[in-house]
Amino acid sequence: MDRIDNVNADLLDLLQTDGRMSNAKLAEHLSMSETPCWRRLKRLEESGIIEGYQANLNRRKLGLGVMAFVQLSCSEHDPDATAEFQRIIENTPSILACHNTTGADDFLLIVVARDLDDYSVFVDTTLRRLPGVTSIRSNLSLREMKSSNRLPIRPG
Missing domain, CATH: 3.30.70.920 (Lrp/AsnC effector binding domain/regulation of amino acid metabolism (RAM) domain)
Incomplete structure (x- = not known):
């Protein structure tokens, strides 16, 4: 995947805001049906642009001051x-x-x-x-x- 089009850019922005967003919600935000949205997401994962998903933790609340x-x-x-x-x-x-x-x-x-x-x-x-x-x-x-x-x- 060489180029990030506007839809993929929007998809990546949404996932950076909420990595737990469901495919249905992503598709809704992108004004597209779920299957093409899911395909785009899988291509982004397979190409390595999306490397994984994780929770962001508060280091101070975990005692790492x-x-x-x-x-x-x-x-x-x-x-x-x-x-x-x-x-x-x-x-x-x-x-x-x-x-x-x-x-x-x-x-x-x-x-x-x-x-x-x-x-x-x-x-x-x-x-x-x-x-x-x-x-x-x-x-x-x-x-x-x-x-x-x-x-x-x-x-x-």
Whole structure:
């Protein structure tokens, strides 16, 4: 699927607003019958544009009061160290995201923790043990001004 037409864009917008919306409701909002709506939805899923569905949870209500943006620099970039680094990152639930970045640091992580003591333990037991890490810099979020997983479907 190369192009997102207006109907698919509307469908994706609706699902980003309410991922539990039934096919009947989607079709109603799109002013189309259910079968073509269902086909469009299946094509979007099969093409990988829709990767899955999940509930958005409130981290603070789950006791995760600290969010940290962590910049890591590494000295080792050989395949074995990189594979081990990636395995640890992927298997650590408190790391929400990890990006290989340009600039002074090699990686940017988004990490959550219950509190500062919990985050301190995480740094000591996880981050400092990552293979090849030479520098760890943390920036703690003081106030979350915007948080969204919604992607812009149309330019602008």
